[in-house]
Amino acid sequence: MKNQIKVFRAKFDLTQWDLADDVGVTRQTIIAIEKNKYAPSLELAFRIARRFDAKIEDIFQYDG
């Protein structure tokens, strides 16, 4: 699973802390997702997409 969270964070001028706060997880989780070490749950993926006013597929791409 690839993702564009870093790009969207830059676009929205959000730090990892800010995003973690907004979607209700720890910064550790955001770091792990950005590094593609952890695939978020569907619920968290939707929360992240909602935070960026984007579609989930704009942020997460399945590359299997």
Add this chain to the structure above:
Amino acid sequence: MLLMNDNYSSIQTGKSADEQTQMLFDNTNTFNGCGIRIIIHSELQGGDNMKKNNYYIIASLIILIAAIIIYGAVSVWGPSAMPLVAALVIISAITIYVLRNRIDDALVTDELISRINEMAATRSLQITWLLLFASVIANLSLILIADNDLLRTRMLYLAMPFVINLAIMLLIYAIFRIYYTKMYTGSEDDEESD
């Protein structure tokens, strides 16, 4: 510190790390069982507090050291070592309890941390099973090759706790597996089961 409810609303406070940690512990009982997630930033991880992983390592070392001392004391002094044993158990329990209250990420939880806990618990269970099973096999082998009945009986007494632990662990695992299987795959709504 961030307190979050199901609507993901947040309250940012301007308090110091210690005040925030205290607030968090004060609030814990109120939020228990209400589906409210509590997250502390690692900004709070300062001072003389420690992380949960360090706590587990220190607690296991305390238990191990106490067990070795108790084993040695009982072996050397027999029943007269009981006051020392009692004191060691109490001191160890108090130390572990005090350390427990110094963990700064004790209440931090989210799906990644839950996943890490699940993986760690599963691996621990697998390795514990293997160790217990290996111990049972080793003990049974020794019983079979023992050359007198007294030794054989003693070995049997040594083996029994491992066998009982293994059986209890398997039983608990089976019970939880049945419980979670029912919880997540309940067949009542299965349209294709007819």
